[in-house]
Amino acid sequence: MNSKHQTLLGTKANTLARLSAILQKGQILPLLSFTYSQWRRSSVEVLNRLRAKEWAGDQLIVRSSRLLEDSEGKSQAGAYKSIRGVLGPQAVASAVETVFDSYGRAAARDQVLIQPELLNMAASGVACLCDPSTGAPYRVVNWTTQPQEGSVTAGDAPSMHTWYLASYHTRLRPRDSSLKSLVGVMDELQRVLGHDRIEMEFGISADGRVIVFQVRALPPPPRTFLNSHRRILRQIEKKIVTAQVASPPTLGNTTCFGVMPDWNPAEMIGIRPKPLALSLYRDLVTDSIWSQARHIYGYRDMRNVPLLAEFSGLPYIDVRASFTSFVPKTLDDKIAWRLVAYYLEKLRTQPHLHDKVEFEIVLSCYDLTITEQLSVLAEYGFNSRERAAIRASLFILTERIVRGIGTWRDDLVRVQMLQKRRFLPAYRRNDQPNYVNAMLRDCAAYGTLPFAGLARAGFIAVQMLNSLVIKGALSSEDRIAFLGSVDAVVSALQRDFCTLPRHAFLKKYGHLRPGTYDILSPRYDEAPERYFNWTRAGEPRDHQPRYHISAQTTRAINSLLRHHNFSFRAPELLQFVRQAIRGREWAKFEFTRNLSDALTGIKRLGEQYGLTSEEMSYVDIGTIKSLRKRRTEVAANLRSAVARGKHAYSRTCITILPSLIFQPEDVWAFETMQTEPNFITQMNVTAPVANIDRHDAPEHKIAVVLSADPGYDWLFSRQILGLVTAYGGANSHMAIRALELGIPAVTGVGESRYSQLSKALAIEIDGTNHIVRALE
DSSP states (O other): OOHHHHHHOOSHHHHHHHHHTTOSSSBOOOOEEEEHHHHHHOHHHHHHHHHTSTTTTSOEEEEEEOTTTTSTTOOOTTSSOOEEEEOSHHHHHHHHHHHHHTTSSOOTTOEEEEEEOOOSOSEEEEEESSOTTTOOSEEEEEEESSOOTTHHHHTOOSSEEEEEEETTOOSOOOSSGGGTTHHHHHHHHHHHHSSSOEEEEEEEOTTSOEEEEEEEEOOOOOOOOHHHHHHHHHHHHHHHHHHSSOOTTSOSSOOOEESSSTTOHHHHTOSSOOHHHHHHHIIIIITTHHHHHHHHTTBOOOTTOOSEEEETTEEEEEHHHHHHHTSBTTSOHHHHHHHHHHHHHHHHHOGGGTTOHHHHTOOOSOOTTHHHHHHHHHTTTOOHHHHHHHHHHHHHHHHHHHHTTTSHHHHHHHHHHHHHHTTSGGGOTTSHHHHHHHHHHHHIIIIIHHHHHHHHHHHHHHHHHHHHHHTTSSOHHHHHHHHHTSOOHHHHHHHHHHHSOHHHHHHHHTTOOSSTTOTTSOOTTTSHHHHOOGGGOOSOOOOOOOOOOOHHHHHHHHHHHHHTTOSOOHHHHHHHHHHHHHHHHHHHHHHHHHHHHHHHHHHHHHHHTTOOHHHHTTSOHHHHHTOOSOHHHHHHHHHHHHHHHHHHHHHHHTOOOOSEEOSGGGGTEEEOOOOOOEEESSOEEEEEEEEGGGTOOOTTSEEEESOOOGGGGGGGGTTOSEEEESSOOTTSHHHHHHHHHTOOEEEOOOHHHHHHHHTSSEEEEETTTTEEEEEO
16 A cells, blocks of 8 residues: 555545545535544534534535544445434534444544535436456446435435446546546546545536545455556457448348347356356357257258357357347348348347347247237338238248247257267266267257257247237236146246155256356255255145136137138147247256256366366366367366466456447447346235345245346245346246246346345335335
8 A cells, every 4th residue: 555545545534634635626525523532522612613614504414434434445335324414503413423323332533524415416426446346447437316425335326327437548438417527536536546446435516516425445456457458458349340340141231249138148157157158158059059940940041150259258149140040031131131220220229128139129920919010110111011021921930830840849859869868878977078078969969959949939939928918819817827837847846846855856956057057056966955945845836737728718819810810729829839838948957957967077077187166167168179188188288278268267357348239439438228127927025135146045035146047946946935137038037937936026137236136135026017126
């Protein structure tokens, strides 16, 4: 710590007093501070000192300034009381007592700070001169335009916004005009204090002045070199510039990148996966499997076009490739081009739809609301001939998929083959590299490939079911009853947990793990006590009876299907919906067995050469697949791969990018997105919070978890009352499970909101009015 830092930073009151004589761009309101011993010795003298201030008659704020409150590495922002709206000596005395009481046992040198209260603020928030988690060179501003001083640090501010700026980039400023002068104040603070490990609480006055409420030191983070960080962002910027040109067979003149559209890497592997997890996801899904499956199902040929781009190890979906892949292959090229351009423009103007593109943006199938959906295209210049062509191409595709011609029926057969192939000689465990290769080879050909197809069929099934409700042929109650009668994997897991002996249950479900692609995520059979409470198994949940469609409902559905010229009728359609949803979950269950066993094989391979699971998480799967040499060479190759992976991941950890990247400039500065969460069921619940990533017990609580990965199915055996996830769409695995089981859930609340909710004592979910809020 340099001498300048030692001299200027102290208690909240002392720091503000020292900086008030130095800062030119930021303003500190006049203040009076005193110690606990001074107050106890003569509160009258302190109040007399206050009366002598010309601002003593203003509305005041009485603030905490405890010795331990802002010591380096021990900030307790928001831990102690501050009293606003204080007028008159008697009110001041009462407020001072209240603040000192909030310290518990106040020390003699603990302080209280009194200032005029800043009224009618345009904004307030907290600004960090570096990323507080990693020390990376970013200016990070959290603010609200519905402000109260302290509300951001206390975690109860409404309408929170977050803005990032690479600190060495001098041209870019926040779009919010009220914050444009803030960056200059942050730069000044760094010059004055000599480093960037600083956090500042601020307000913006009605006339645009930056008022500094508090300055405190952040814990010393790992050192980040500016030039190295600048090179990382320049490389990413170049990749984005290169990608934003026409690039057949993708359609459209430009593209954007997102972490949540389509195959949603934020949900499946996280926004900063280790190299092994990222390479497995690419190998098993996003390099080629995704496009093979869509081509089989009748969509445009995108084979050999990768879906996922990585920027310094951060995984992003190439949205143009995704949108192109949802175009039926029978559609005319010119119309298809315009359609993809329309999708991209709609996402650009409505970015909050990034986790709902298949529901809200893309036309990927023909459902019974197709006329209404196509009418929207007329507003964007698609003429009647073009709309008719789109309608016809979607009809051909959907008719074929529902009837199962060369699609989901064949995929179910492929999954059956995966089960049988596990007994082949190639699956011998004594040769770990070959064992892992065999597991993953079959996982792709007979696991993720049919799963990708069944996932598409499952989406269409849900779309068709929802459109029946919208058209009045099926009631919402019937829809829920039908979905509840689909005996999918999670229903069986709950039933088996209550009825099977422990060893039999783990033999059947032990391969599951919350992080499907993550070697560091323990399997159910590796840490059963973490996932299951064997002493409270309880009675099995009543199995939903098979849904029996009424004659009246059958007639209504058949009338709609005839009107749209489909060749199938209600029984065949509902059978498709049931088979597609059940098949999707079964395929996921089976392919994750191969993948999980492969991860176990990789773990054992590392152990043979003295490497931990943590070290193996940095090894790219391509390295493991290529191991064919002598033992000494294998050891050297693995250790070299670990070193490369650790170096690459260190770059990943200091790179921060937005959820959606539309232009190269977004690499350097961006505001995080205000997401619209997905409310699953219209049920309501208020209950305590169980932070699952912190290993809280979830019984009779609302489970809060980062992603909606299928490995979290164990939660549904633990009598949870509700579910909240940071990532995941309305059609994500956990959303479908919650809907089937009738559990109130909110998926995809976003990182900022998730952070607030996960720290709350309790949460209220109002599924009817689409409200989720933290309760203190």
